[in-house]
Amino acid sequence: MALRLVTRRILCVGGDTSIASRSKSYWEKVKNSKAVTWSRSLLSDYKEACREMVVGIWERPIKASLYMTILGGALTCFSSKPDYSSFEAALLERANQLGLLSSWIRNATSDSHVQSLLKLRNEGRLLHVNLGLISLIYFTDHSPDTALYEAQCSSVAKLWREFPRCVMDVGFVGRWWILDSKMKNYDINEDEFLHLPVHMKVSSPPTVQVVESNEQLHKESWLPLKLDAEEK
Structure with a gap:
């Protein structure tokens, strides 16, 4: 009975070791595949481009602001154009x-x-x-x-x-x-207005005196009438 248990444990340990080695080799193949290598190089290029962009903005802020304004205006025009x-x-x-x-x-x-x-x-x-x-x-x-x-x-x-x-x-x-x-x-x-005289075709804004006179006349139009003794 004891010999059977020892044999089973040895076989289980050997199986686990073989499974672990197979999974490790599988992940090594995945890491070294062309797709993963291409993705890693692409992320590295994007990282380098972002770093250069940040450095460029820091070194030339006026030029970067101009480019961002033009880009923002173009995006605004593109999103707001009517159909x-x-x-x-x-x-x-x-x-x-x-x-x-x-x-x-x-x-x-x-x-x-x-x-x-x-x-x-x-x-x-x-x-x-x-x-x-x-x-x-x-x-x-x-x-x-x-x-x-x-x-x-x-x-x-x-x-x-x-x-x-x-x-x-x-x-x-x-x-x-x-x-x-x-x-x-x-x-x-x-x-x-085609048949009007020339001086009537052109209108100019009223002066300050004319505006004040019109306002005074408008206020006086609301006052009660005053009748003389003869009129009464």
Whole structure:
């Protein structure tokens, strides 16, 4: 019985030793593999690059601040550039603003620009392109779904040098700049003032004396009337 126990212990110790040696050799192979070696060298390169970046920032803070400002501005522009859905929402909002005004008050420039955009949108000819920092809205001669020969043949397609003429709006930092500029003074019909004399077309801000006189007249208008004896 005792001999059997001793033999079993010897075999168990030998088995544990063989398992430990096999696991050790396996981990040695993993450590010396190409993937682990490549990962170790990559981490070393990143570590060295980060160290050089910190040293460069410490030695040239003004240059580093300039680069960080440019990078931060580029990231801000990239994250805040509008998309086509925002252009549609802005266009419909401007159309509603113009629709609430009478044709006698509506600005002709604003109205014609918005109506042309709505016409192109309804025809499916307004397209959007993302250029990273900015977005462009442009029109084409045909809708992308059109099956005409002129719309599908690349030989008769519009040249790229004519593309700037087709740009309708530029989206940058969350705004559509051309649409906003066209909607400036959208509730002022400038055609009403075409037949006025020259001196009436130009208006200057009132002086301080005129403002004070108008305020005094406004205050006096609220005072009770004083009647003379004859008037009574």
